[in-house]
Amino acid sequence: MTGDKMRISLTVNGETREVDVEPRWLLSDVLRHELGLTGTHVGCEHGVCGCCTVLIDGGPARSCLALAVSVDGAEITTVESLAAEDGQLHPLQESFQKHHGLQCGFCTPGFLMTAMPFWENAEDMSDDELRKEISGQLCRCTGYSGILASIHGAAAVARERERSDSSRRIAEQDVDQ
Amino acid sequence: MTTKMFGAPVQRNEDPRFLTGKGRYVDDFESGAYGAAFLRSDFGHAKILEIDVAAALALDGVYGVYTHADLEGVLSEPLPLLIPNPNLFAPRTQYALAKEEVCYVGEVVAMVVAKDRYIAEDAAGMIFVDYEPLPVASDLEGASQVGAPVAHSDMDDNVNGRVAEEKGDVDGAISAATHVFEWRFEIERAAAMPMETRGVVADYDTRTESLLMYDSTQAPTGVRGGLAQLFGLDPDNVHVVAPDVGGGFGMKVIQFYPEEVMVAWASRKLGHVVKWIEDRREDFVGSNHERGQVHHVKVGADDEGHILAMDVKFINDAGAYCSYGLIIPIVTAAQMQGPYKIKNFRYEFRNIFTNKVPTSPYRGAGRPQAVYVMERVMDRVAGELGIDRTEIRRRNFIGPDEFPYEVGVMWQDGGNVVYDSGDYEKGLDVLLEALDYPAFLADQKKAREEGRLLGLGIGCYVEGTGIGPYEGALIKILNDGSVTVAIAVGTQGQGHETVFAQIVSDELGVPVDRIKIVSGDTRRLGYGVGTFASRSAVVAGNAVLKAAQTVKRKAAEVASRSLEVSVEDLVFADGRVHVEGAPDVGVPLGQLAIISNPLRYAFGKDSEEAVLLAQRAYAGSDRPLPEGTSPGLEATEFFSPKAGVFAFGTHAAVVEIDRDTCNLKILRYVVHHDCGKVINPMIVDGQVQGGVAQGIGGAFYEKFEYDEEAQLTNATFMDFLIPYATEIPTLELHHTETPSPLNPLGIKGVGEAGTIPGAAVIANAVSDALGQPVDKMPLSPLILFEMMHPSLDG
Numbered sequence: 001m002t003g004d005k006m007r008i009s010l011t012v013n014g015e016t017r018e019v020d021v022e023p024r025w026l027l028s029d030v031l032r033h034e035l036g037l038t039g040t041h042v043g044c045e046h047g048v049c050g051c052c053t054v055l056i057d058g059g060p061a062r063s064c065l066a067l068a069v070s071v072d073g074a075e076i077t078t079v080e081s082l083a084a085e086d087g088q089l090h091p092l093q094e095s096f097q098k099h100h101g102l103q104c105g106f107c108t109p110g111f112l113m114t115a116m117p118f119w120e121n122a123e124d125m126s127d128d129e130l131r132k133e134i135s136g137q138l139c140r141c142t143g144y145s146g147i148l149a150s151i152h153g154a155a156a157v158a159r160e161r162e163r164s165d166s167s168r169r170i171a172e173q174d175v176d177q
Numbered sequence: 178m179t180t181k182m183f184g185a186p187v188q189r190n191e192d193p194r195f196l197t198g199k200g201r202y203v204d205d206f207e208s209g210a211y212g213a214a215f216l217r218s219d220f221g222h223a224k225i226l227e228i229d230v231a232a233a234l235a236l237d238g239v240y241g242v243y244t245h246a247d248l249e250g251v252l253s254e255p256l257p258l259l260i261p262n263p264n265l266f267a268p269r270t271q272y273a274l275a276k277e278e279v280c281y282v283g284e285v286v287a288m289v290v291a292k293d294r295y296i297a298e299d300a301a302g303m304i305f306v307d308y309e310p311l312p313v314a315s316d317l318e319g320a321s322q323v324g325a326p327v328a329h330s331d332m333d334d335n336v337n338g339r340v341a342e343e344k345g346d347v348d349g350a351i352s353a354a355t356h357v358f359e360w361r362f363e364i365e366r367a368a369a370m371p372m373e374t375r376g377v378v379a380d381y382d383t384r385t386e387s388l389l390m391y392d393s394t395q396a397p398t399g400v401r402g403g404l405a406q407l408f409g410l411d412p413d414n415v416h417v418v419a420p421d422v423g424g425g426f427g428m429k430v431i432q433f434y435p436e437e438v439m440v441a442w443a444s445r446k447l448g449h450v451v452k453w454i455e456d457r458r459e460d461f462v463g464s465n466h467e468r469g470q471v472h473h474v475k476v477g478a479d480d481e482g483h484i485l486a487m488d489v490k491f492i493n494d495a496g497a498y499c500s501y502g503l504i505i506p507i508v509t510a511a512q513m514q515g516p517y518k519i520k521n522f523r524y525e526f527r528n529i530f531t532n533k534v535p536t537s538p539y540r541g542a543g544r545p546q547a548v549y550v551m552e553r554v555m556d557r558v559a560g561e562l563g564i565d566r567t568e569i570r571r572r573n574f575i576g577p578d579e580f581p582y583e584v585g586v587m588w589q590d591g592g593n594v595v596y597d598s599g600d601y602e603k604g605l606d607v608l609l610e611a612l613d614y615p616a617f618l619a620d621q622k623k624a625r626e627e628g629r630l631l632g633l634g635i636g637c638y639v640e641g642t643g644i645g646p647y648e649g650a651l652i653k654i655l656n657d658g659s660v661t662v663a664i665a666v667g668t669q670g671q672g673h674e675t676v677f678a679q680i681v682s683d684e685l686g687v688p689v690d691r692i693k694i695v696s697g698d699t700r701r702l703g704y705g706v707g708t709f710a711s712r713s714a715v716v717a718g719n720a721v722l723k724a725a726q727t728v729k730r731k732a733a734e735v736a737s738r739s740l741e742v743s744v745e746d747l748v749f750a751d752g753r754v755h756v757e758g759a760p761d762v763g764v765p766l767g768q769l770a771i772i773s774n775p776l777r778y779a780f781g782k783d784s785e786e787a788v789l790l791a792q793r794a795y796a797g798s799d800r801p802l803p804e805g806t807s808p809g810l811e812a813t814e815f816f817s818p819k820a821g822v823f824a825f826g827t828h829a830a831v832v833e834i835d836r837d838t839c840n841l842k843i844l845r846y847v848v849h850h851d852c853g854k855v856i857n858p859m860i861v862d863g864q865v866q867g868g869v870a871q872g873i874g875g876a877f878y879e880k881f882e883y884d885e886e887a888q889l890t891n892a893t894f895m896d897f898l899i900p901y902a903t904e905i906p907t908l909e910l911h912h913t914e915t916p917s918p919l920n921p922l923g924i925k926g927v928g929e930a931g932t933i934p935g936a937a938v939i940a941n942a943v944s945d946a947l948g949q950p951v952d953k954m955p956l957s958p959l960i961l962f963e964m965m966h967p968s969l970d971g
Binding site for chain 1: 188189191192193195196197198200201202204205208295370371372373374421422424426456457669670671672859860862863867870893894895901902905907908931
């Protein structure tokens with residue numbers, strides 16, 4: 001029952017990691033306790049709250065419902081990968097800060113990973129559509145309105161950033177000339 | 178820096194950490210810890226005949242299996258009674274591990290420590306317990322009757338406490354009243370359900386006899402004090418850190434949950450770090466609940482709808498144990514009169530043991546029940562007398578010129594309830610204008626003609642917040658000019674790292690993001706009480722203000738000596754202290770910090786300059802530290818409020834009930850709220866929105882299904898329904914600010930405000946939509962179906 005381990009290979013946030021795991025270990029436990037990626041949180045361990053959501057081969061999935069051995073060879077993306085290396089927040093993250101989309105922060109990584117595949121299109125969604133998109137995620141602090149505003153507003157944050165980046169580039173060019 | 182930070186919607190300092198996965202919750206510490214698991218009672222009430230741990234102990238990787246027989250001294254006795262009360266005549270608290278009797282499903286019976294949690298759970302499943310089932314007190318009302326099964330076999334009945342109070346002459350006023358009504362109201366159990374469950378990591382160092390514990394608690398200082406006493410240690414050898422905590426809502430303030438002492442004890446016994454993280458099922462049956470009450474109310478009113486007298490008898494579900502004493506029913510009784518002037522008021526409550534999870538405050542803490550009763554009474558009296566629901570409230574409000582207002586009943590701190598300030602009618606006016614009440618009435622008329630079930634619910638409340646005894650703050654200006662502030666209260670997402678920084682920013686002229694708040698770490702500040710009762714902003718916030726003012730005085734004195742100008746001529750701005758009218762003549766705060774500590778070892782240009790300035794600063798003195806000064810720029814101050822402060826508000830929900838599905842759709846939810854001066858409106862709005870979501874959850878979705886054996890049959894998120902984004906509307910929020918005269922910042926608490934009137938508002942709205950009384954919570958589509966189809970009943 002215990003002790004016998006299998007070697008699996010996971011590509012986590014772009015880096016391939018070999019891990020020895022017991023067959024019964026959950027992906028969430030392996031990410032958190034074997035790979036030290038504690039940004040993925042565990043809220044219910046029965047697949048309802050969505051706190052543990054990560055991307056498996058690009059799609060949101062509950063890491064508490066997947067045995068690590070069952071995703072051998074898969075590509076896993078966690079919240080730790082979203083911000084740039086210099087610490088600059090991803091537009092979706094920045095939008096959560098701007099719109100007060102989090103309080104205690106425990107469910108937040110799950111909401112971020114759930115929204116990652118569609119945040120760029122979210123501002124065209126109706127309120128009802130957006131609510132349905134995140135209806136697999138529980139939050140006990142915010143009452144959701146800040147989260148909805150955050151996802152809805154993320155594309156605008158990205159555009160704003162692009163605009164200020166390009167105006168800075170132009171300004172720099174002007175100086176160069 | 179001239180922009181005032183107090184009152185501004187400043188973005189939160191804590192967010193980048195949480196957003197990038199760098200928050201540190203209790204399970205994020207010590208990945209090499211031993212894993213603990215607890216075996217819990219499967220029975221609501223039973224005698225333990227035998228426990229056999231041999232098979233569990235024999236399992237590979239198991240380091241210890243413990244039962245009550247292994248406990249010695251104080252730990253073998255019941256856990257502390259946190260809030261004793263003379264009227265609590267039969268207190269019972271549980272053992273750290275059950276002794277001879279289990280009194281609820283979920284009570285801890287045995288503990289396993291193993292190499293990891295997986296193995297610990299395997300072993301827990303191999304412990305054999307022979308139980309002899311005992312009669313079960315499963316239903317609150319049943320348990321309160323004479324001759325009911327007793328929840329504790331050493332008691333004759335289930336009543337553990339009783340309190341009664343009367344102001345005025347209730348019997349006289351009721352017999353003289355034109356209209357007398359009697360109603361029964363029932364509010365069922367509810368619970369906090371934070372997304373992060375409880376957890377403890379204990380690291381006992383047997384060489385230094387010291388303990389470091391990470392605990393997802395709301396009150397680390399209390400846990401530390403208790404553990405020091407339990408282990409006979411100098412409190413300075415015991416440190417408890419409440420790291421990032423994933424929601425608490427009252428549930429995490431209890432000291433002690435059995436696991437908190439057992440994990441520390443096991444770490445000492447094994448000389449190794451031990452970790453226990455509650456799983457969700459454990460949270461359902463092992464972390465405290467609240468709310469269960471049944472009220473019988475007699476109301477006397479005159480023709481105009483003035484409430485002349487109220488006589489309230491109620492029972493409160495204590496669950497199996499009562500470490501929190503009588504606090505919940507005391508708060509219910511104390512807050513029931515709400516914003517209304519009721520000359521004759523009497524209550525009597527009995528606190529009843531049942532064989533269910535113990536109860537203690539959950540966001541709202543007795544107030545949602547009180548508001549439910551009072552607001553249903555207002556609507557029902559209005560209905561009986563044909564008075565508009567808003568008009569009857571107006572007629573009974575305490576006037577804006579009547580503060581301070583003596584409510585005439587006892588408050589939870591033992592003093593009398595005295596409202597410090599308020600303007601309840603203005604609040605209602607703000608709400609009604611936002612709602613456009615006449616337009617709603619027209620909409621409802623039209624909807625009814627179309628056969629649609631449209632309803633409006635209104636609920637008013639007053640919320641006692643900011644109780645004592647005290648909180649403190651230790652503030653330091655660092656050599657780099659940044660500021661740290663240690664507060665003892667834990668933080669669970671309220672934005673403490675931002676709002677307290679806003680207060681400091683205005684005093685010291687330092688940007689908010691250069692001020693670091695460290696909360697809930699007894700290594701940083703040893704004295705404090707905890708985060709509960711909407712008290713942190715009020716009590717810790719004013720302590721932070723005092724500490725900032727003190728350190729500012731110190732900095733000003735050092736600057737005055739360095740710049741050779743008088744203190745009165747100094748200005749704090751942009752991280753510097755400069756001479757008024759001469760912004761160029763000044764010193765950065767960081768340099769002042771260096772000057773204030775006359776040592777010569779710091780790096781950098783600033784330090785060199787500071788040493789030169791220090792020589793000047795101390796030139797006129799006979800010693801490096803002038804008499805009466807201390808090194809460094811730091812200050813510790815405490816704030817102890819004279820009394821609680823009372824926030825208030827009115828909520829309204831417009832709902833529609835689907836005739837086919839019997840589902841409830843909340844079309845609008847409008848809030849008026851007043852918590853005195855607002856530090857950060859973005860955060861206050863977030864607190865209210867989140868609070869309302871919990872109120873709505875408790876009103877229509879979250880229902881504990883206990884069977885007659887007191888077995889919780891829906892202990893999963895699949896079956897116990899916490900609202901998703903699809904159920905919670907975005908609120909329409911409106912604030913007024915009526916400052917409190919009782920603290921320098923003029924603030925009142927906001928943490929619980931959103932939740933308090935939720936059940937009342939939804940009940941009133943459903944009642945309005947269906948045209949029949951609603952006297953029981955929570956509701957559900959099934960209950961609405963039964964109300965809509967009475968002929969199908971039974």
